Amino acid sequence: MSLRRVESALIPSATAEVARAAFPKGSMAIRIRDELGVPFEDEDLAEAFSTRGQPALSPARLALVSILQFTENLSDRKAAEAVRARIDWKYALCLELTDPGFDHSVLCEFRLRLIDNRMEQRVFDAVLERAREAGLVRSGGRQRTDSTHVLAAIRSMNRLEKVHETLRAALNALAVAAPDWLVTVAQSDWWDRYDARTEEFRTPRQTAAKVELANQIGADGMRLLLAVYSESAPPWLREVPAVEMLRRIWIQEFRDEDGQVRWRTSQEQPASSAPGLPLRRGRASASSAIPSGMASRSTSPRPAMTAHLM
Structure with missing residues (x-):
């Protein structure tokens, strides 16, 4: 899997318009995007991904998919389906409405890359910090978002x-x-x-x-x-x-x-x-x-x- 630079911070206008119309009160995925912004850039995860070979899916997006699936208690298969089918997920991931998504096996490969390069803690610590700043997770609260817990929950x-x-x-x-x-x-x-x-x-x-x-x-x-x-x-x-x-x-x-x-x-x-x-x-x-x-x-x-x- 190699690294491909994407403009992950820009929500396509059509996606934003349809998401706002479909979710006038928002959703968890929309709130995560609006309040956390973009927790990662591809360069933050470049150590785990080659810059040569066939371009990969954006590692920053895959990291955010992992957070979304943990939040909604979804398996890899269901998370990949959500990327393909759900407007609020496309909004959170800054994807075009026509984006076809990816095979669910990509998520497993992504996590293995993070673990092999000992980057899983860095990835989820970044999300935890942003979540605390946005008030989504209280400091010292019972909600666990450390890397060990997140990865174990997804695996189970x-x-x-x-x-x-x-x-x-x-x-x-x-x-x-x-x-x-x-x-x-x-x-x-x-x-x-x-x-x-x-x-x-x-x-x-x-x-x-x-x-x-x-x-x-x-x-x-x-x-x-x-x-x-x-x-x-x-x-x-x-x-x-x-x-x-x-x-x-x-x-x-x-x-x-x-x-x-x-x-x-x-x-x-x-x-x-x-x-x-x-x-x-x-x-x-x-x-x-x-x-x-x-x-x-x-x-x-x-x-x-x-x-x-x-």
């Missing part, structure tokens, strides 16, 4: 959305491949819990509520995996791609704690935690929430894992 939202969508995809695939079998194992509340598409899924704001929901999703997914890997289930169900993805993601995201499925903390996650990537060798404990029959398969190489049936 993305992880929660991922496990929800992974289980939803597996249920949809099995509903097509083996509808009669699925009816015999599915719980009655699954249909309501996993009916919502990713775009409609809302993550709780409070940490305790996020963990509670994640644990519930984890338990539901484990129940489905146990059913798929039971002796009475057709063996070919294990080969359904969405089921295999569910198995992999559950190894990465959950662990066994006294017979209960629990969401891993960030520190407990395996070294490789990207969707679709096999776990790295030598991480035997990563499957502690997965029955041994699921932890390895003869059809493809797997790291040696020891596990027990919960």
